[in-house]
Amino acid sequence: MKILNAIDIFSGVGGSSEALKRYFKIISSVEMDPIIAKSYELNHGKDHLYIGNIRDIGVDYWNNLLMNHKNKLDLLVSTPPCQGFSKHSRTKILESNDERNTLILETIRIAHITKPKFIFFENVPNIIYYKIFHTFLKKLSNIKKDGTKLLPNLPSYHIRYECVDAYDYNVPQKRKRMILLAKRIDQFPNKDAYIRTRNVTAPIVNAPLNIWPDKIPAPTLNAYLSQFKLSLLNAGETDMNDKLHRARSLSNLNLKRIRATPHNGGSRKNWDDSLVLDCHRKKNVSFGDVYGRMSNQEYSPTITCGCVSYSKGRFGHPTEDRAISLREAALIQTFPYNYKFTGKLTGELYEGSFDNIATQIGNAVPVNLADIFFREISKYS
The missing domain is CATH 3.40.50.150 (Vaccinia Virus protein VP39)
Incomplete structure (x- = not known):
């Protein structure tokens, strides 16, 4: 050959x-x-x-x-x-x-x-x-x-x-x-x-x-991710059987916000006034996807370096009250499930800087x- x-x-x-x-x-x-x-x-x-x-x-x-x-x-x-x-x-x-x-x-x-x-x-x-x-x-x-x-x-x-x-x-x-x-x-x-x-x-x-x-x-987001049978997660949790399947913690206020956001594509338009940020009260404010949820029936938005942060885009999980996990971000970028990531110079698997691993995933060519x-x-x- x-x-x-x-x-x-x-x-x-x-x-x-x-x-x-x-x-x-x-x-x-x-x-x-x-x-x-x-x-x-x-x-x-x-x-x-x-x-x-x-x-x-x-x-x-x-x-x-x-x-x-x-x-x-x-x-x-x-x-x-x-x-x-x-x-x-x-x-x-x-x-x-x-x-x-x-x-x-x-x-x-x-x-x-x-x-x-x-x-x-x-x-x-x-x-x-x-x-x-x-x-x-x-x-x-x-x-x-x-x-x-x-x-x-x-x-x-x-x-x-x-x-x-x-x-x-x-x-x-x-x-x-x-x-x-x-x-x-x-x-x-x-x-x-x-x-x-x-x-x-x-x-x-x-x-x-x-x-x-x-x-x-x-395939759509759910059709693709469902084949991997990922565990349910709460904000701030890590799947003990999959250390890359970990989600960022959310403040009490952001937990209220995501719980008030409808599943599968909901946005901050559905929030009570008490949950709205001051900067979003102005007319013609851009970045409408911020604090939104992904939709299982559609495609994911662009996975960026901030893809695991609820406040940096439409990175809320479609149905769970958290942002997507590092594992979900890597899978959406179509990395194989067994692909390895580290956030440490010493190379421990899935250890080290959360942000560094998110950057690696977001900057990658799918x-x-x-x-x-x-x-x-x-x-x-």
Whole structure:
């Protein structure tokens, strides 16, 4: 069987790696946070794991890596931090001074060194309006209008990018993402691959790459979670047979609030006036999902770093009087039930910082989403 090599940069806790290893051999992954890297190691080992700032990894590392793997890279996976591009941090739509946003250019730097056959890139939909993303696409494509290389010594790529929702790709969650696939161009000219960025709001590819997976609609929240037969929990409790199935404590006031919130999609609109926060008494207050419940008959809202906090979104359990547990959040992100997490540098399973584990889960690429795209890419590798 043909061995396909892959690199996973910005790997986080390993959501993309979990899907990636089903079709590819991961020869390197990069994660800067040492606690998150410890969770990654628990699931995927440490032999190929680089812990540190990706900007500090020089040419020699990548060249030596490729030399040990027959100078062949089939897929580069890049899922850089998205917070700087999110709507919540938007200042001026086409500009951004957030230093994290320049990390997307590390994808190009590494692609220029390793020359992968395919690239998978994932971020928030809002990224497509930023000038740095327009620059990113032009540099990555490296194609002139006549279909020839812009810079002859660098690889060129035929690109397709789309904004998708995770529930269309077997994830029981409303999670809008921008996904980009790129295939190295080995025959020129290729006018289809030319990208227009001038006088357009979002970049336009002449004829986008014709590789893309079919949609696989996800089951609803209850249909998905019911297969795992999770125990009932009260706020602040931990299932003694499953330490990841633990829920945050709630104050007496928040317990009153969630008990006053109708099951399966209820919101704070149903509260008595005595339960309403002062900041929510104003007209046209946004963030209407805050303090709401999920619905068993629908998809989950986007799982974020604050996904286990009742006050940070529609993260109330559909029927139980608590926020969702870490286990439920991980399952909604389609991590396997046996996936391991730690919030401690020493690596004790399911121990340590509650918030750190929630961040690992919320920042991850949903496993099923990645799986569908990696399987499709593997057919052409």
